[in-house]
Amino acid sequence: MPRRPDPAQQERRRDAIVEAAATLFAEKGYEATTAADIGRAAGLSGPSVFYYFEDKATVFRALFERDVPRLRAVLERESAGDDPVDALLTIVRDLAADVNDPIAPGLVAELVRRAPHDPALAQVVMDADARTQRVLTALVERAVDVGRARPGLPAAVVARWIQIVVDGVALHGGESSDDPWPALRTLVLRFLRAEEKP
Structure with a gap:
């Protein structure tokens, strides 16, 4: 039986992605920041960023939506x-x-x-x-x-x-x-x- 996702863990990972992205976007700029950069900084793989967010624009938007x-x-x-x-x-x-x-x-x-x-x-x-x-x-x-x-x-x-x-x-x-x-x-x-x- 497949494991159900843990909502608390998912929220922690989303927060980690947004926090890591905030620093990278501020320091390197939006265009120069990649999903791989964000994933690495959040302690995840680059592709896993897109498990939690639709795209890089959604990650950036989340900084202000929160x-x-x-x-x-x-x-x-x-x-x-x-x-x-x-x-x-x-x-x-x-x-x-x-x-x-x-x-x-x-x-x-x-x-x-x-x-x-x-x-x-x-x-x-x-x-x-x-x-x-x-x-x-x-x-x-x-x-x-x-x-x-x-x-x-x-x-x-x-x-x-x-x-x-x-x-x-x-x-x-x-x-x-x-x-x-x-x-x-x-x-x-x-x-x-x-x-x-x-």
């Missing part, structure tokens, strides 16, 4: 918070959490290169971006409504610029060992024209 549930949970939790400015700052801090990871800039650069050639990847990114934009916009509106921020630019414009700044930090974050959070916090508060809480 963050979707965590991002959704953060956005849902913070959108229900009492203080919209605190919620905005928490979301921004979460979005920028990995910027000092040395592989982050390489992965972001590869994402920018790959998205135009992979509609499924582009959709993952656009969906996450749109969800984040909706929550940030609503929080900016609430911050103005409750007097925690002063009106100025439209809420959607402020939210979009906050995302642009975070994306820029993600692209360049690995170039410095400095903690980007103090500057990000200051920038968000200035976009909102909000006062620091005492």
Whole structure:
């Protein structure tokens, strides 16, 4: 009787493949990384990568898909918070959490290169971006409504610029060992024209 696959072991191997691929894609680039490279780095054979993933593009996409549930949970939790400015700052801090990871800039650069050639990847990114934009916009509106921020630019414009700044930090974050959070916090508060809480 054939052995049934162990789901936990399969998940561990998928995770190992994605982790190994993340480093390789960041260091060598998507095009220069082969399935054999990924398999070797994950402690598997090259062909076995395709037992767990349809192709190399699916492995790359998995790097970004695995963050979707965590991002959704953060956005849902913070959108229900009492203080919209605190919620905005928490979301921004979460979005920028990995910027000092040395592989982050390489992965972001590869994402920018790959998205135009992979509609499924582009959709993952656009969906996450749109969800984040909706929550940030609503929080900016609430911050103005409750007097925690002063009106100025439209809420959607402020939210979009906050995302642009975070994306820029993600692209360049690995170039410095400095903690980007103090500057990000200051920038968000200035976009909102909000006062620091005492």
